[in-house]
Amino acid sequence: MKVIFKIWRQENAASKGNFESYEVDGLTKDMSFLEALDHLNELLVSINKRVIAYEYDCREGICGQCGVFINGRAHGPHDHMTTCQLHMRSFEDGDTIVVEPWRASAFPIIKDLVVDRSALDNIIEKGGYISAKTGTAPEANAILVGKELADKAMDAAACIGCGACVATCKNSSASLFTAAKINHLNSLPQGKQEASKRVLEMTRQMELEGFGSCTFTGACEVECPEGISILNIAEMNARRTKAKWLG
């Protein structure tokens, strides 16, 4: 299988960057997308060219490191998927594949396809945790949580922080990410104590980091590898209004 990769190359945050084309032969349909990039990098090494920088870690769809924009979609042409779960069988022989880094002012480019997603960490630092004394694990049934609530919290907690929601959003809004983190903790008894502070401070930090506002296009929930519902954003808005006016 032969494809033409059109990849964004940028030396560092300050440099300008441009697309470069690479014709890559000898790929198979069974290769993962990242293996195809590995293959291209091996070719670049063999001709003494600088390799393409891109991020990955687990390569099994759970860590959220491998975020890139492929042919106009976050994580490639399929819904609810990470880049590492994408295989070359999703493309045709001779296809041109355009690969771009996440585009958001809050995610400055470090190199080529690697962006700095620290802005998401900064939001977490404002309340994406519970303040509790550590020690031995508490008795599991000391705090009862109903099945429905546990499921709802788990659905939100599934967020892997990949940044696809920000990348695909026309406003680069981090609302889906922030909402998932807030709703996960605020709906559980353990998170209730700091609920108001959490929602106010995390949403405030989201704005300070330079993310845009949510206009409910719904693109984020389609690109989210975990399929986190956009209803989380509406729920965050409700929690925020309640915290703001009722404390």
Added chain:
Amino acid sequence: MFFRKSIIALTGLFLCIFLIVHLSANSILVLPEETARSLYNSYSTTLRESPLIKIVAYVLYLSIILHVVYALLITINNRKAKAKGYRVNQYKENSSWTSQNMGLLGISILLFIVVHLANFWARIKLGMGEGVGLDANGHVDVYEVTYSLFQNGYYVVFYTLLMVPLGLHLHHGLKSAFMTLGFYHKRGLRTIAKVSLVYAIIMAVGFGVIPSIVFLK
């Protein structure tokens, strides 16, 4: 930004309610000539003389201004958040064209509102341009202003075509406003999405066909 978004949602919902009243009144125009004239003129006279409507009118002006100004400020901020776009972006695969282009649709509607106000509000309320006569009952003949405007085919086409962006804007705006204001009930939102579609179609088709009916009278 959350405050601004809430204001856009609240003013938007108010404007949605206003449109229902506006369309109900406009439907008088499709009645037979003489009935329509006397009913429409007495209705508009009642509105102009009511102190309550005067307050509502100011709320309406303020709503339009706030909706536009805050939408503009939010859009500027959103553009800053995405300083550089993608070379290739298949956004139609994950969202509707309407939801991605609310600003463009909004500007089209604003253009319509400016022309619409120049045609009616400026002439009747501000007394600009050609004077407006009285009908047989001594009411200001607003019907005549409407009727004569829609004898011009260009205005009929303009008033009809610009209802397309209105319908699209309402379809996304109505359900989106509920979510902005924190309504997150799953089944409720599904109902609201359906209501938004039906509402948008009624508004766009309703306002869109009346000029043609008046033209053909």
